[in-house]
Amino acid sequence: MKQALVTGGTRGIGAGVARSLAEAGWSVIAASASQSELDAFVLQDGIKVQTLDVTDQVSVDTVFSDLTRLDALVNCAGILMREEEYNIDVFAKVLDVNLTGTMRCCLAAHPLLTETAGAIVNTASMLSTFGGPLVPAYSASKGGVAQLTKALAGRWAEHGVRVNAIAPGWIETEMTQGLREDPARTAGIMARTPMKRWGKPEEVGALVQWLLSENAGFVTGSIYPVDGGYLAM
Ligand SMILES: NC(=O)c1ccc[n+]([C@@H]2O[C@H](COP(=O)([O-])OP(=O)(O)OC[C@H]3O[C@@H](n4cnc5c(N)ncnc54)[C@H](O)[C@@H]3O)[C@@H](O)[C@H]2O)c1
Numbered sequence: 176m177k178q179a180l181v182t183g184g185t186r187g188i189g190a191g192v193a194r195s196l197a198e199a200g201w202s203v204i205a206a207s208a209s210q211s212e213l214d215a216f217v218l219q220d221g222i223k224v225q226t227l228d229v230t231d232q233v234s235v236d237t238v239f240s241d242l243t244r245l246d247a248l249v250n251c252a253g254i255l256m257r258e259e260e261y262n263i264d265v266f267a268k269v270l271d272v273n274l275t276g277t278m279r280c281c282l283a284a285h286p287l288l289t290e291t292a293g294a295i296v297n298t299a300s301m302l303s304t305f306g307g308p309l310v311p312a313y314s315a316s317k318g319g320v321a322q323l324t325k326a327l328a329g330r331w332a333e334h335g336v337r338v339n340a341i342a343p344g345w346i347e348t349e350m351t352q353g354l355r356e357d358p359a360r361t362a363g364i365m366a367r368t369p370m371k372r373w374g375k376p377e378e379v380g381a382l383v384q385w386l387l388s389e390n391a392g393f394v395t396g397s398i399y400p401v402d403g404g405y406l407a408m
């Protein structure tokens with residue numbers, strides 16, 4: 176059975192991805208650094224949970240060296256600290272999780288993925304394309320994830336490893352809870368969203384499922400929006 180590891184896989188978009196892949200017949204490891212999330216995760220057939228901190232090299236090395244097979248890595252772990260990101264320590268922390276954490280897991284997964292001609296899906300954002308004045312570190316990290324994805328795709332194609340990224344729009348998760356509870360921010364977002372609604376984690380999962388399938392066998396180095404049309408406006 177094909178095996179995927181999803182970082183940040185016990186909540187929000189990552190959990191939506193883990194559940195979509197399990198429903199498509201994958202064996203999924205849903206990994207998170209948060210013990211409370213691991214405890215709260217409602218298990219389903221095909222999914223097991225795993226402690227993994229993407230900022231901790233020992234944690235990453237331990238988890239990946241224990242794997243005997245890996246067909247896909249989906250990097251969903253991410254944080255966003257809003258205005259606090261103007262503090263340099265917070266800036267570095269956000270980069271460490273979102274960008275360096277993504278690279279850490281890609282590097283750790285690469286030897287296993289070369290054995291299976293596997294694939295990576297990273298999580299970029301609309302903020303890979305435009306800057307968010309309230310989130311300088313988050314914006315920089317997501318611009319970085321998009322470029323990292325293209326660089327790795329170019330380098331690892333010769334090993335048969337495909338590397339793509341998703342760029343979710345406004346998705347209903349805890350990360351956007353504050354925005355969804357603010358009527359003025361919600362109205363502003365909906366005014367610019369052609370589909371006039373928030374996206375769901377499983378709608379992001381469906382895109383990841385396709386990117387990891389044989390149907391996407393010639394697709395690498397691309398960034399795929401799933402945003403109800405927001406980036407097109
Ligand atoms: N929600 C949105 O609208 C949206 C839009 C675009 C991109 N994204 C991106 O999607 C991804 C998932 O976001 P979400 O909205 O589901 O947010 P979320 O806060 O619900 O989930 C984030 C996940 O990352 C995990 N995580 C954080 N730090 C970690 C670490 N050091 N090691 C391992 N896991 C860690 C958390 O435990 C959690 O499981 C993030 O990369 C985010 O930037 C979200």
Ligand SMILES: O=C(O)C(=O)C[C@H](O)[C@H](O)CO
Pocket residue numbers: 255257299300301302307309310343344345350351354
């Ligand atoms: O697009 C993303 O990656 C987001 O999650 C957007 C943020 O929630 C938003 O920029 C917060 O101000």
